[in-house]
Amino acid sequence: MQLPELAIRNHQFTWVMFLLLVLLGVVSFFTMPRSEDPQFDFSAAMIKVVNPGTTPLDMEKLVVDPIEDVLNELDDVREIKTDIEDGLAVIRIEFLYGTNAEDKYDDVVAAVARIRNELPASIVALDIDKISPADVSILQLALVSEQADYSELKKHAETLEQQLERVAGVKRVDIAALPALEVQIQIQQRKANALGISLDSIAAAVQSAAQNLPGGHAHAGDRRFTVRTSGDYESLEAIAATVVRAEGSRIIYLRDLAHITLAETLPGYRARLNGEKAVFLAAVQRKGSQIFQVRDGMETVLQNYQQNRLPGHIRLDVVMDQSLSVARQISHFFDNLNQGLVLVAVLSVLVLGLRPALVVVAAIPLSIFIAIGWVDIAGFGLQQMSIVGLVIALGLLVDNAIVVVENVSRHLRDGDTPAEAAVRGSSQVAWAVASGTLTTVLAFLPMLLMQNGSGTFMRAMPVTVVLTLFASLLVALTLTPLLASRLGRSDKIPLAQRLLMRVAGGSYERHLNRALQRPGRVLSISVLLLIGSLTLFPFIGVSLFPKAEKPMLLVNIDMPEGSSFDQTDAMTARVEALVRQHPLVVDIAANIGRGNPRVYYNTMPSRQTVNYAQLFVSLSAHELAQVEPLVATLRQQLVQIPGAQITVKEFLQGPAVEAPVEIRVLGEVLSDIQQVAQQVTEQMEQTPGLVGIDNPAGHFKVDLHVQINRDKAALLGIPLSTIDRTIRTALVGTPVGLFRDSDGEEYQLVLRLSEYSSPQLQTFADIQIPTAQGTLVPLLQLASLEPETSIARFQHFDTERMARVTADVLPGFTTEAVTNDLVARLQQLQLPTGVHFTVGGEQANRKEAFGGMAKALLLTVMGIFAVLVLQFRSFVQPLIVFAAIPFAIIGALLALFFTGFTFSFTAFIGLTSLVGIVVNNSIILVDYANQMRRDGMTVMEAIAAAAQTRFVPIVLTTLTTVGGLLPLTLSGSGMWAPMGWAIIGGLLVSTLLTLIVVPVLYRMLAGKTAG
Structure with a gap:
């Protein structure tokens, strides 16, 4: 007993099964994760090291090289990119796709921990973060006030942070642009010099008093007492009362030499919103949560806080709300889906008639809701990729229902009862429907195997298409026959169907007969059309993501x-x-x-x-x-x-790039790298279409080098480290301990000079260094200040020194064209020995993405060919079926050329999808012709009869696929319109040519087939 007959006989079970599946889909639709873009993790980490006052070359030697060396020893490393500048190094490490993101992050943390003690002690921050596309702020808030000080803003920001992080679905809330507070011990250097007290001795006194060493415990009889010693500082007054020197009866306290205040650190990050002082809060959504539910939960917290806790002189503003964009995108895509559904329904009614069309149209929402439930179970949320997958599948899923309903209608017209017609009609085409679905699925399945950023970014789309097609197959083989059995007899053929049948028996038959008589001419014209369309490719241009x-x-x-x-x-x-x-x-x-x-x-x-x-x-x-x-x-x-x-x-859409156009100049000698980077910059300025050119290695800075007289310092018994430490303390301050206030807040105790509000050159005149005998010597007697020019910023790529020169592309220019123009110019340059350049940016990503798609396309063709060999039991007939693929390329290129879109990554996806779609028309022709030959017809009679009989379903399935995609395509989206036009153009042209060329090829190769 076949599946359609089983479904009809056990109709109660069939109804219950579909009711449960649809219910699952409806529940999933309202509860599944929603986000703007795909939420996925890949194996990558970012290490940020802050070491203030360190030159880029010292950062490279002391920080970057040791970290890169230990990272480079890890397994599965894909690339390591580093940005180095004054006091900051940012190292990004990316692993091969398919590796476990959590495990690789743990490896990075462990590797850095192994060498942490070898890194400079002066590092103030070493952060290791996972690079996850899902860790994006869905809401950026601003506490805005010109009257409130930062301590008040900090109190409200931290309270809001705690309350927002309690909201379900909020992963974390980051506070930005809030300056750190510190206890500043501002030494009056000239008074300290007059008393002969060095900065080192003051730092030692504060550090000693700030220590909190537990005293242990003591026993008295049977009792045990914990012993508290001096403990740490309890107030600013206690800090001021620190004894710096005691000589006889004379005691010099810290307050005699310094001002002690709780103040902001030196400005390093400040923010404004529309010109007013602001502190930002950025909320990150937990992966797998529903953005609208998360936003509603946060809105409740924010409204309550504004009404009950926030004073009138502080305003809470929304800087960015991603949920608005998500709502707009989802609404836009579902509008396209609904419009496509209406178009498919109208076409079905016109060609099939009202009753059959109702069965076809009923299959669409059922398949979509079932697929949504399966997509949710597969772990993919509702975002632009999965919704586009539904839109693509819309035009494909009706094919199965159309084939089944049309065959059932034919049996009804032949006199079968509704039940008999449903069983016989659906059973006859069950294998054809299944194999057709399988070939289409094979077109999308290899996209899941793409091991690169573009493949990961797009993964939800092929998953959604595949699951929707399987849902449509289930509906077509079970529920559609059941609905068709309730359809009743209808002998009336719709007007549109009669017109198509008239075309099939009139002009189409005449042109087909002429083509069958002149096969050489037909194939020659087809090949010329293909070659002609390929010549359009340079004019179309290539891009990655818009x-x-x-x-x-x-x-x-x-x-x-x-x-x-x-x-x-x-x-x-x-x-x-x-x-x-x-x-x-x-x-x-x-x-x-x-x-x-x-x-x-x-x-x-x-x-x-x-x-x-x-x-x-x-x-x-x-x-x-x-x-x-x-x-x-x-x-x-x-x-x-x-x-x-x-x-x-x-x-920009797609995987991250520094800029659309990126040239990497690599080598070992920085002066040579800078020279070539400047030449690249000049060539970029002369290349039409480039704007926003940036050459970080072309920036220079003037440093002050403290040239120490080492002999004199040695004679006076002054270690070089004492000189370095004193200079740092005088200019930017040195942490000497911690202070905890009555509220439990901890602040750094920072020792610095008070003569100037910010570090000044004149400070060097006041700096004095203690000798081994305890006397003070002016710094300028031991050292001189010499200006020197040094590089401000440079990069590493896979541990090699690099200068990255980047540019944006003006509207009206394609990135591929301007990059190729630039590379042609650069190849004329005479580069110094040891220096070379590579192309990064969009072109590097595009080659990787298109390379992955080319492999996917090859796997698609091989998979479909294997299915066709099994179906036709022939190696020649699959080649006849594959004749539709080149004609799809013709249509895709013509559509992109006339609409003005480039051949983007999504257009390539459209072309790959076409491979699975267009071969179905050829399968219908070849399979039916084989049946006619088995019934005794000649090759010419069989292919002519097959072409005329299958003309209507081929045209109808093409029109419904086009109708389903048309709203999304006409929306003008730079992301999805190229894919839509590629599929529509390829499908229309391949259908027209398939109806002529496939019969011609069948006639020519029929003798080599089993028939």
Whole structure:
């Protein structure tokens, strides 16, 4: 007993099974995770090391080289990239795809821990974070106030952080732009010099008094007492009362030499929202949670806090709310899905008639809801990739229902009862439907095997398509026959179907007969069409992923090396004022000294220096037609501001890249690398289409080198470490202990000079160094100050020194074209020995992604060929079926050329999908022709009869597939329109040519087949 007959006889069980499956899908739809982009992890980690006052070359030698050496010993390392600048090193390590993200992160932590003691003791921060696209802020808030001080803002920020982190689905809340507080012991250097007291002796006195050493315990009879000793400091007054020197009856206290205050550290990161002082809070969604539920939970907390806890002079504003974008995207995609459903329904009614069309249309929502339940079980949430998978599947899943319903309708017209027609009609085509579904699934399945970033990013899409197709197969072989058995007899053929049948028996038959008489001419014309379409490829261009249609921008401000924090702040305010003039701008979050908190899955803030700032600009529109003119205008205006390098960055789809165009200059000698990097910059400036050129290695800074007279220092018994430590204490301060206040808060005790509010050159005149005899010697008697020029920033790539030169691409230019133009220019350069360049950015990602897709396409073809060999028991007939694939390429290229889209990664996915879709039409023709030959027809009669009989279902399945994709395609999305046009164009052209060329090939090769 076959599955359709089983489903009809056990109809009660069938109804219950589908009711449960659909119920699972409905529940999953409302509860499954929702996010803007795919939430996935891959094996990568970022190590950030902060060591203030350390030159880039010293950072490389003391910090980067030891860490890179130990990381390079780990297994499965794919690449290591490092950015090095003054006092900061950011090391990113990425492992091969398919490795366990948690295990590799643990390996990185363990490797760094092994060498931690070998790294400089002056490191103030060493953080190791997992790089996860899912760790994106879904909500960025700002506590804004000009009246409140940072201690008050800190209290509210930390309270909000605790309350928000209790909300279900919130992974963590990060506080940004909140300056650290410290207890500053500001020494009056001249008074200390006059008393002969060195900074070292003051530091020793404070460190000794700040220690908290437990005294142990003592017994008195049967009782045991814990012994408390002096303990640590309990108040600022206790710090001030520290004895620095006691000579006879004269005691010198710390308060005699210093001011002790609880104050902010030297400015390193400050923020503003629309020009007002702000502290940011960024909430990260827990993986697998539902963004709308998380947002509702946070909104309850925020409203309660604003009403009951927040004073009137502090405002709580929303800087970025990702749930709005998710709602817009989901609404947009489901609009496309609903519109596609309506189009498919209309086409089905016109061609099949009302009753059969009802059965076909009923299969669509049933298959989709069943698939949604399975997608949820598979661990994939509802986001743009999975929804697009549903849209793609919409046009495919009706094919099964159409084939079954049409065959059942034919049996009804032949006089069978509804039950008999349902059983016989569905059973006859059960294997054809199953094999057709399998070949389509094989087209998408290899995408799951792509071991690269693009494959991981897209994975939810093929999973959704495959599960939806299997759901449609289940519906077609069980529920569709059951519904068809209740259909009743209908002899009336719809008008549209009669018209198609008239075309099949009229003009199509005439053209087919002519083609069968002239097979050579037909094949020659087809080959010329294919070659002609391939010549369009250079005009179409190649790209990876398009710009993200987001209502936000980033503006990066790079001040000259050596600029102070105040200079960067002033320049940021100037740029803010200019950007704010544009009506499309809603909010501007200014970050001085660091990048904005992470708000997009493929960007991460990494720079952390006083001469850098970043503006996060929120816009009132997301359409590229409105955003790109604003970007062009801003670039024209900002480039005219002297004294800073200002770049406007748009968000991009797909895996993370530093910039669309990236040239890596690698070598060992920094001066040679800098020279070549400057030549690359000059060539970029001459390449049309490039903008926002950045050459970090081209930035220089002037350092002051303290040239110590080592002989004189040795004669006076002064260790070099004492000189270094004293200079650091005088300029930026040295931690000498911890202070815990009455609320339990801990603060660093920092010893520094008080003559100037910030480190000044004049400070060197006041610095005195203790000799071995205890006397003080002016520093400038032991050393001289010599200016020297050094590199400000450079990078490593796989432990090799590198300068990374990057650029953005102007609208109207393709990244592939301008990159190739630039590379052609660079190949003419005479490079120094030991220096070479490689291409990174989008082109490197594209080659990796397209290489993975090419392997997927090859696996697809081999898998489908194997299925066809099993079905036809022939090696020749599958080749006839495969003749449809080149014609799909013709249509795809023509569609992209006329619509103006490039051959992007999503267009490549469309082409891969076509391989599985278009062969089904050929299968229908060849399979039916074989049946006719087995019934006694000649080759010519069999293929002619098969082509005419299958003309209507082939045209109908093509039209429904096109109808399902049309709304998404016409939406104009830079991401999905190329895929839609590739599938639609390829399907239309391949259908037209398949109806002619496949019969011609069948006629020519029939003698070599079993028939």
